[in-house]
Amino acid sequence: MADRVRPRTLKGFRDLLPSAAVAREHLVDVARSVFRRYGFGPIETPALEYTDILLGKGSDEADRQLYRFEDAGGRDVALRFDLTVPLARYVAEHEHELGMPFKRYHVGTVWRGENTQRGRYREFLQADFDTIGTESVVADVETAAVIDELFSSLGFERFTIKVNNRKVLNGLLERLDVARPSTTVLRALDKLPKIGAQAVSAELVDVAGLTAGQAAEILTFAEMAGSTGDVLAGLERLVASSATGRSGVDELVRFFDGAAAGGVASVELDVAIARGLDYYTGTVFETYLDDLPDIGSCCSGGRYDDLAGVYTKSRLPGVGASLGVDRLLAAIAELGLLDSAAAVSPVLVAMFDADRGSDHIAVAAELRRAGLSVELYPDARKLSAQLRYADQRGHRVAVIIGPDEWETATGQVKDLVTGASTRVARAALAGECLRILSGGPAPT
Amino acid sequence: MADRVRPRTLKGFRDLLPSAAVAREHLVDVARSVFRRYGFGPIETPALEYTDILLGKGSDEADRQLYRFEDAGGRDVALRFDLTVPLARYVAEHEHELGMPFKRYHVGTVWRGENTQRGRYREFLQADFDTIGTESVVADVETAAVIDELFSSLGFERFTIKVNNRKVLNGLLERLDVARPSTTVLRALDKLPKIGAQAVSAELVDVAGLTAGQAAEILTFAEMAGSTGDVLAGLERLVASSATGRSGVDELVRFFDGAAAGGVASVELDVAIARGLDYYTGTVFETYLDDLPDIGSCCSGGRYDDLAGVYTKSRLPGVGASLGVDRLLAAIAELGLLDSAAAVSPVLVAMFDADRGSDHIAVAAELRRAGLSVELYPDARKLSAQLRYADQRGHRVAVIIGPDEWETATGQVKDLVTGASTRVARAALAGECLRILSGGPAPT
Numbered sequence: 001m002a003d004r005v006r007p008r009t010l011k012g013f014r015d016l017l018p019s020a021a022v023a024r025e026h027l028v029d030v031a032r033s034v035f036r037r038y039g040f041g042p043i044e045t046p047a048l049e050y051t052d053i054l055l056g057k058g059s060d061e062a063d064r065q066l067y068r069f070e071d072a073g074g075r076d077v078a079l080r081f082d083l084t085v086p087l088a089r090y091v092a093e094h095e096h097e098l099g100m101p102f103k104r105y106h107v108g109t110v111w112r113g114e115n116t117q118r119g120r121y122r123e124f125l126q127a128d129f130d131t132i133g134t135e136s137v138v139a140d141v142e143t144a145a146v147i148d149e150l151f152s153s154l155g156f157e158r159f160t161i162k163v164n165n166r167k168v169l170n171g172l173l174e175r176l177d178v179a180r181p182s183t184t185v186l187r188a189l190d191k192l193p194k195i196g197a198q199a200v201s202a203e204l205v206d207v208a209g210l211t212a213g214q215a216a217e218i219l220t221f222a223e224m225a226g227s228t229g230d231v232l233a234g235l236e237r238l239v240a241s242s243a244t245g246r247s248g249v250d251e252l253v254r255f256f257d258g259a260a261a262g263g264v265a266s267v268e269l270d271v272a273i274a275r276g277l278d279y280y281t282g283t284v285f286e287t288y289l290d291d292l293p294d295i296g297s298c299c300s301g302g303r304y305d306d307l308a309g310v311y312t313k314s315r316l317p318g319v320g321a322s323l324g325v326d327r328l329l330a331a332i333a334e335l336g337l338l339d340s341a342a343a344v345s346p347v348l349v350a351m352f353d354a355d356r357g358s359d360h361i362a363v364a365a366e367l368r369r370a371g372l373s374v375e376l377y378p379d380a381r382k383l384s385a386q387l388r389y390a391d392q393r394g395h396r397v398a399v400i401i402g403p404d405e406w407e408t409a410t411g412q413v414k415d416l417v418t419g420a421s422t423r424v425a426r427a428a429l430a431g432e433c434l435r436i437l438s439g440g441p442a443p444t
Numbered sequence: 445m446a447d448r449v450r451p452r453t454l455k456g457f458r459d460l461l462p463s464a465a466v467a468r469e470h471l472v473d474v475a476r477s478v479f480r481r482y483g484f485g486p487i488e489t490p491a492l493e494y495t496d497i498l499l500g501k502g503s504d505e506a507d508r509q510l511y512r513f514e515d516a517g518g519r520d521v522a523l524r525f526d527l528t529v530p531l532a533r534y535v536a537e538h539e540h541e542l543g544m545p546f547k548r549y550h551v552g553t554v555w556r557g558e559n560t561q562r563g564r565y566r567e568f569l570q571a572d573f574d575t576i577g578t579e580s581v582v583a584d585v586e587t588a589a590v591i592d593e594l595f596s597s598l599g600f601e602r603f604t605i606k607v608n609n610r611k612v613l614n615g616l617l618e619r620l621d622v623a624r625p626s627t628t629v630l631r632a633l634d635k636l637p638k639i640g641a642q643a644v645s646a647e648l649v650d651v652a653g654l655t656a657g658q659a660a661e662i663l664t665f666a667e668m669a670g671s672t673g674d675v676l677a678g679l680e681r682l683v684a685s686s687a688t689g690r691s692g693v694d695e696l697v698r699f700f701d702g703a704a705a706g707g708v709a710s711v712e713l714d715v716a717i718a719r720g721l722d723y724y725t726g727t728v729f730e731t732y733l734d735d736l737p738d739i740g741s742c743c744s745g746g747r748y749d750d751l752a753g754v755y756t757k758s759r760l761p762g763v764g765a766s767l768g769v770d771r772l773l774a775a776i777a778e779l780g781l782l783d784s785a786a787a788v789s790p791v792l793v794a795m796f797d798a799d800r801g802s803d804h805i806a807v808a809a810e811l812r813r814a815g816l817s818v819e820l821y822p823d824a825r826k827l828s829a830q831l832r833y834a835d836q837r838g839h840r841v842a843v844i845i846g847p848d849e850w851e852t853a854t855g856q857v858k859d860l861v862t863g864a865s866t867r868v869a870r871a872a873l874a875g876e877c878l879r880i881l882s883g884g885p886a887p888t
Contacts, residue, residue, distance in 0.1 A: 005500045007537035007755040009490055010521060015534055017541060018485035018548065025476070025486055032469070037812060039789040039819025041462035042469055046453055046567055047491065047553060048511070048523075056449045067492070069513030072557050077454060079492075090459055093451035097461060099836055101822055104462065109491060109553075113516050123490055136822035138801045145809070254801065261802035262809040311451040345483040357582045357698065358705035365589070365706040368481060375483025378545055378580035392543055 012114070012122030023329055023340040024125065027154065028107055031127050031323060034150045035105040038142055040129050043104045045086040047111075051076040053089050056310035065112040079111040083128045083322070091132055092311030100133025100316075121326070130320030132307055137251055139319050140283040140303055141258035147287055147299050147321060148264045154328065155337040158290035159298075162270035165252050165283050166302070168235055169274070171245015172221055175238075176214045184208040186274040189222055193272070197223065221271060228256050228269045235271065251282060281305040285321055292331050298324045339394075345373035346396040347433050350387075354380040356406065363401060363411070363429070370430035372437075390416055397433050401426075456558070456566030467773055467784040468569065471598065472551055475571050475767060478594045479549040482586055484573050487548045489530040491555075495520040497533050500754035509556040523555040527572045527766070535576055536755035544577025544760075565770070574764030576751055581695055583763050584727040584747055585702035591731055591743050591765060592708045598772065599781040602734035603742075606714035609696050609727050610746070612679055613718070615689015616665055619682075620658045628652040630718040633666055637716070641667065666716045672700050675713050695726060725749040729765055736775050742768045783838075789817035790840040791877050794831075798824040800850065807845060807855070807873070814874035816881075834860055841877050845870075 051068055068078040080086050083106045107127045114120040131139040144161050151159045188203040197219050204215035221238055224231050232253055239245025259267045275284035282303035301321025308316050332338050349364045364376040377386050390398050400412040413432040414421040424432045495512055512522040524530050527550045551571045558564040575583040588605050595603045632647040641663050648659035665682055668675050676697055683689025703711045719728035726747035745765025752760050776782050793808045808820040821830050834842050844856040857876040858865040868876045
């Protein structure tokens with residue numbers, strides 16, 4: 001064919017082969033089941049929205065990264081770049097159907113025309129969950145409980161949910177008479193683990209315009225360490241003269257009290273985390289894997305005063321977090337927590353004789369009725385080729401029925417890990433497959 | 445705020461409220477688990493592709509419906525309008541990593557700028573599964589087995605998979621010396637159930653240019669009825685002089701033999717179904733709900749000679765089908781097969797006293813540890829407001845702990861269907877919730 005098209009994908013976009021797609025489906029399944037266990041229900045929103053909706057509160061950066069175009073009807077439209085803006089629009093639009101509090105999760109693809117040189121993709125999956133319409137710290141604790149259960153359920157043994165409250169820093173800035181917004185201060189503080197106290201102090205003075213004394217107090221604050229109780233007591237002293245600061249400390253006290261009551265053992269107070277420059281107004285979360293600290297936070301979020309002020313006059317406070325799906329998948333692979341090389345169906349029924357296609361179909365159907373997941377090889381290729389296929393695909397067991405076996409109403413069941421092969425009566429095929437899959441003892 | 449943006453979605457696009465999203469997630473979960481039971485693994489492809497990839501073999505209609513634009517890098521790109529073209533590109537691109545046969549499923553969103561006046565959406569979900577790299581009729585039977593198990597698993601009791609083979613009609617046209625392609629003939633035949641034999645005959649003569657004799661023979665063929673065996677015998681006589689026709693009948697014989705062996709009871713030969721004008725080359729499927737015949741086929745597909753000829757010189761035959769997710773969801777709702785009004789978490793723990801937030805968190809955690817899915821109401825609103833919320837959300841059980849209950853380490857468990865309330869010891873709360881959820885007898 002002269003006009004063949006070269007198969008290729010766009011820069012920053014990618015296919016998932018089955019092994020990667022199996023791992024992603026597993027992660028999403030676990031996330032959804034944990035969200036539901038805490039009363040969060042799913043929603044869906046369109047991938048494409050009016051551009052003015054998506055840019056409602058948008059930064060210049062979001063604007064630059066937008067996949068934006070004019071549709072056939074002349075509308076200015078764009079692909080969503082996160083799930084938070086669509087949530088705000090959704091809640092404003094359906095406020096009266098939803099009722100409050102509204103607890104939703106949303107697993108969806110988002111698109112950003114990011115610089116791919118940093119190894120970033122332009123299309124990726126997000127999984128967000130939020131509780132909207134309440135200011136109760138109970139909802140903050142439940143958010144942490146979801147993260148805790150989710151990470152445990154994914155098989156991570158060592159992880160830390162770092163918790164802070166934006167009001168504490170705001171209270172400190174208030175006391176120090178530093179003019180808000182505190183964006184430049186937060187931006188400098190975020191660099192503390194990377195560039196150290198001295199460089200941050202310099203930035204606070206040079207960029208944020210603080211005095212050396214103010215910078216020193218903020219660093220004392222950011223470097224506070226010790227038990228949660230000790231740090232809370234220290235914070236209380238530091239912000240005692242600010243109502244905002246006291247309220248932040250009080251929220252932290254109630255948060256850690258609630259987390260202890262709920263058995264959420266992975267939370268830890270860390271006054272250095274800032275999370276989000278202008279968006280969050282109370283509790284903030286970042287979640288780190290203790291065994292892979294360098295990959296950064298895998299689940300972040302926090303409390304906000306008002307979700308949807310751009311779209312509605314109703315004030316909608318809430319709290320939520322967002323899972324870094326692809327980052328977690330990389331971690332799961334690196335820590336070997338999922339055998340994604342395993343076949344989706346562990347049993348392969350080999351095809352020995354094309355004229356016996358229907359007989360093979362009947363065998364596969366019998367095994368499936370016994371509860372097994374079974375792939376039936378469709379062609380009567382050489383057995384060695386079929387077993388090579390099983391090996392590549394990660395099948396655990398092969399069922400092989402040749403002329404002798406049809407004669408005698410038996411079948412060979414081959415354990416593809418040990419190589420051992422057993423001949424059993426046809427009625428016993430399913431049992432023998434189940435025995436191998438469950439790691440039971442060999443029949444004597 | 446002066447610059448508020450009115451919350452709205454694009455024409456042809458829609459949000460899913462939680463009850464609709466729960467139903468869709470359930471359908472997709474069932475579909476994926478059946479696909480896997482038959483050895484199909486998941487894949488993902490980008491939503492956005494180069495336009496020349498998507499139009500590789502595209503019709504003018506596909507072109508017109510495309511969401512197409514120039515990205516920030518000057519590339520001509522478009523949103524995918526189905527999952528078949530991306531599959532062809534994917535298989536051509538990854539042929540050597542995949543190996544054959546390759547069995548994949550793909551659940552994904554597609555976009556078409558269709559006329560919304562016919563009640564069509566411009567964004568919808570598809571669920572496709574295909575077996576590529578084999579010409580074996582065994583794979584055709586397995587395709588029907590997947591559809592059969594999928595519809596049963598979704599709770600449909602009465603449905604029919606109508607099966608035909610394109611080679612039979614092609615053989616008949618060959619014998620009648622009707623020039624191919626047979627598109628106009630197929631298009632006329634597809635209208636048989638709607639406009640009747642006489643009108644179809646007229647169209648065959650006027651539009652397709654057949655003689656009255658040819659039209660009569662084709663109608664005799666299309667109206668053949670009776671047992672599968674009888675019809676097959678009739679077809680065999682009708683196309684005896686055409687090699688293509690005989691091969692089609694032979695494939696049908698082997699298909700129905702295999703389906704019987706595999707216990708696929710819902711298949712039925714229907715020589716009138718044509719399915720796809722040029723794409724399919726052998727077996728074709730359409731699936732109808734016997735109780736809702738008017739909604740049309742809910743799962744259609746068939747066998748093709750060559751999936752990816754536009755992208756690769758390898759010939760890749762295969763067979764597959766595509767679920768009409770939204771059509772099935774409408775059917776599930778209409779037949780009342782899913783209680784989508786039920787809460788994702790059946791138990792609501794009410795909040796009686798904001799100062800006891802941590803105690804309530806502890807109760808919710810205890811119930812969850814007992815295996816229950818539990819929503820904790822975050823605010824100490826009036827109990828009547830919380831019970832109204834539970835009613836709207838579809839909770840089944842409310843756990844209420846007031847001052848008396850904290851005193852005595854007890855709790856009220858309220859059955860929200862019967863209205864009955866039982867006071868039990870705190871340690872017995874989970875057991876009482878489980879009893880109500882499982883419909884067990886009341887304690888005496």
